[in-house]
Amino acid sequence: MTNEELQNAARESKEKAQRAIFDQYFSYVYTIIFSKLRSCASREDIEECVGDVFSDIYIYYEENKAGNGDISGFVGTVARRKAINVFNRITRRSVPAVSVDSEEAADIEAPDNTVETVERRELRSTLLSCIERLGEPDSTIIMQKYFFDRSSKEIGELVSMTPENVRVRSGRALDKLRKQLEKLGIKE
Template sequence: MTHEEYKKASDRSKEEAQRIVFKEYFNYVYTIVFSRLRSCASREDIEECVGDVFADVYIHYDNSKAVGEDISGFIGTVARNKAADMYRKLTRKRFTFVSVDDEDVPEQEAPENTEADYEKKELRTSLMNCISLLGEPDSTIIMQKYFFMRSSQEIADKVSLTPEAVRMRCSRALKKLREKLTAMNISL
C-alpha cells in the first residue's frame, strides 16, 4: 500500500483505512513479531503485540511526514520495536540479579552443544529462506500451518481460499520446498 492509497482511504473513512492496512499487513507484522517472540512468549502475548503494533501504526502514522512510496517500512519498524519491547518485558521477569560477592552463586557453565545450536540456527535460516522463495500465498500457508499450527480453515480465511485449496497448495508447496532443500543438500 502506498502513502497515496492510504491517504485516499483515510479521507473516505479512518476505519476503512485501518481495515485495509490490517488486512494487507497482518501476515507481515505477525511474522516479524513471531520470529522475535517465539522463544519466550505465548500465542496470546504474540497476538497482543500484533494488536499493539497496529494500534501504534494507526495513532502515529502521519501522511505529511511520509517518506517514499510504501508504508511497509514504517509498519515493519513499528513491529520490530514493539516486539523488542515485549521481548524485554517478558525476559526481564525471568532473570534475577545476584551479587558477584555472594558465595551461593553457582558457577556459570558454557553451553554444551554450541556447534549443534549453531547448525540448528543455520538450518532454520536456510529453511526460512526457502519458504520465502515459494512466493505468496504458498509461503504464508506453510508458515501458518507448520509454524503457527493453524488449521486449514483458519488459513483459508486469511488467504481467501477454500480449505481444500489450502490443503492442495500446501502439499504442492511442500513438494517444491523439499526439492529446494534437496538442491541445497539439506534433508529433514
Template sequence: MTDNELQHLLKAEPEKGQRAFYDKYFNYVYTIVFAKLKTIASIEDVDECVGDVFAQCFIFFDKQEVVQGNLKAFTASVARRKAIDTYRRVIRHSSNIPIDDAGEIESGENIAQSAEESEMRKLLYDKVEELGEPDSTIIIQKYFFGRSSKEIADIVQLSSDNVRARCSRAVKRLKDILLSAGFTR
C-alpha cells in the first residue's frame, strides 16, 4: 500500500486506516524509539513511547486532510521527538532518589580540611595585598598565574630585571609578614 492510498484510507475509513498504518510502520517506529532509549529506559518505557507515537500520529491524521510530504519521514520525526521526550522524563525521574532510600550520601571530601584551606588561601591573598603595588601584582601573576618575568613586566610596565628584583624582595617581605601573622607552613 502506498502512502497516498494509506492517507486516503485514513480519511475514508479511520479504523482500517489506523490498523494499516500501524501494521506498516510499527517496526520502523519501534526501531527508532528503541535506538534512542535502549541505554536508559525499560522495555515498558519503550513500549509506552511507541504507543505515544502512534497516538500522536492518529490525532494528527484526524485534524489534517493529508500529511504534506513523505509519510515515513513524518512518522520518523514524531518517533524521534517522542523518544527524546521520554528520554528526558526517564533521566529526570531516575536521578531522584526517595529520601528514605537515600541513606547517608558521602562526597569523599573532607569538609573541615577544605574550609581550612579556603580560609588559608584568603588570608594568604590578604597578606599578599598588604605588599602594595606593584609587588602584590607581581607575586600574584608569578605564583598564582605562572607568568614569566617578561609577561609581568608588560603588565606592570617595568623591565624584566626590575620585576625579578622586586619579586625576590617581595617574597622575603611576604615571608616576614606571614611569620609575624602566625603562619608556620
C-alpha cells in the first residue's frame, strides 16, 4: 500500500484506511514484534505491543506527516522501535542492577551451558529468518501453529482461509522450510 492509496482511503473513511493497513501489515508487524520480544515478554505483552504499533501508525497518518511511496518501511520501523522500547522496559524491570568490583569479577565463572545457549539462539535466529523467507501467508501459518499453538481454525480466521487450506499450506510450508534448513546444513 502506498501513502497515496492510504490517503485516498482515509478521505473516504478513516476506519477503512485503518482496516486496510491492519489487514495488510498485521502478520508483518506481529512477526517483527514476536522475534524481538519472544525471549522476555508474555503473549499478552506481545499482542499489546502490536496494538500499540498500529495505534502509532494511525496517529502518524492522521497528522498527515507521511511521505510518498510504499509505507511498509515505515510500518517496519515503527514495529521495531516499539518492540525495542518494550524489550528495554521489560528487561529493566526484571533484572536488578548488581554491583561487582574487579576482584569479584575475576572469580565469576561462566555457566557450563554457555556454548549450548549461544548455539540455540543462533539456531532460533536462523529458523526465524527461514520462516520469514517463506512469505505470506506461509510464515504466519507456521508462526501461529508452531510458536503459538493455534488451531487451523484460529489461523484460518487470521489469514482468511479455511482450516483445510491452512493444513495444506502448513504441510507445504514445512517442506519448503526443511529444504531451506537442509541447504544450511541443519537437520532434524
